[in-house]
Amino acid sequence: MASIKHVAITGGTHGNELTGVHLLKHWRQKPQEVARSSFVTEMHLANPKANAQNRRYIDQDLNRQFKLADLNNHELCGYEQNRAKSLNALLGPKEDPRVDFVIDLHTTTANMGMSLIFNTDDPLVVGMAFYVQQKMPHATLFFDPADRLEDNFLTSLGRHNGFLIEVGPIPQGLLRADVYNETKTAVLHCLDYLEAYNLGTVPDLPERREGYRFIRKVQLPENELGEITAMLHPALQDQDYQPIAPGDPFFMTLDGETLPYDGDGVVYGAFINEAAYYDAHVGLSLMEKIQIERKPG
């Protein structure tokens, strides 16, 4: 496999997630921290306009605009739909990208700790997740496989479908030093891994690790006017990656009534009470626990 020559670190893909934005500012002052001998590291503020307005997006969620078909559809011309085309010109083009790897920095209001989100079984990418987790054992692997050309994430612009670092809990629109430092540490491990990959010095990594695969999103209950009538149950709040069994407390109505989880088997929650999903009244994602295999590279 060809070596890695160009790595992009992106932040502010969601304009009110300030951690990545300020890490980019920091690294522009201290580029030696992200420089490695065997590749070029470049940095891009993905959605400057949304960041300037301290909003997630202006017209559309930028991190849903990178399907190949959408990038090539010039009738999609909202602010972020255009910005995605611009980033595709800068980093891609998606079919044959200039950039080998994109590391995209995100935060969440959910109690997801250090979550490493990757959408491919590409051994280079799975190896990065295992490597970072070896260095940061509290990190959780969040696997949501998609064909790279069909994938709508910014990270899919890289030749290897890249890597999204998602840290929480943190409200939108502010910095927390703990979240900032965690994110910084994870990025530096990612770069060290790619350097070791190029130099043939990647340490022994496990063949498989436990992780979580996305099943579906769950909406909050609504009335006939489309208004929210319940919240996530307090017993579920902040319990990301913990099991949810049939009959467990799931929602609490505005009246205080408990509604149980009515699914068939045990699932696991993620993005529990993510503020960014409230406009669609999405309360959480359901995940299954899986073993993630690292195929020989």
Next chain:
Amino acid sequence: MASIKHVAITGGTHGNELTGVHLLKHWRQKPQEVARSSFVTEMHLANPKANAQNRRYIDQDLNRQFKLADLNNHELCGYEQNRAKSLNALLGPKEDPRVDFVIDLHTTTANMGMSLIFNTDDPLVVGMAFYVQQKMPHATLFFDPADRLEDNFLTSLGRHNGFLIEVGPIPQGLLRADVYNETKTAVLHCLDYLEAYNLGTVPDLPERREGYRFIRKVQLPENELGEITAMLHPALQDQDYQPIAPGDPFFMTLDGETLPYDGDGVVYGAFINEAAYYDAHVGLSLMEKIQIERKPG
């Protein structure tokens, strides 16, 4: 002193603080919860347009627009400046208000727990704070005295300068059942207190209680471009109402350097890392610990 005849509960004064918004929806369905025998309870969504856009405000912070001089200045015609005049017509007029008491519902991203904010030494109001704290001993008293006609808070529209219930930590733009339930409980105690006041059945209350008085806001360090160069120190994060002594860790630069608190004496933090103050690069409020006296009513 005249009895209380009209009480207003207001929510959504900051449009992305959803707890109050949904409590109002709940109480519109269950008005008996907030009905009392001796006064009329009315409910108002203070900033519907900002709430619909899930923003704190459209043009200006609504909860800074209620100085008498500003209400009478028709050159101040931003969205919230007009809305303040409309609320003044609905609840006031400020010089001789129709409504006796305003209870305004807020949330904060800071770890301030249940904070009862009141801006007057009016014995009725101080008594309400002491009463609610008797019922909810974890509540903190936050005292920021101002002349009612000079006060810029919505709560100052009431004949008695009213009461702001501030609960956190919670990100903007979502509901947490714990914060919702705490806020609901506090409001019901407030109403019970006003009922007892009218009926002459207020229980014995202490003569003084410990509380915190606002001193000043502190800005995050900036560079010559006006960009943030430091965050609140991790040792300070979430430590609202805890002492800060000269030399204590205060900021952490984006480079990881610790900057100490360089003030003269011990102070206490509040609104530590409040997201809403980030646009002005305000990191926290400094408070002094005081004894709040309840004058004979």
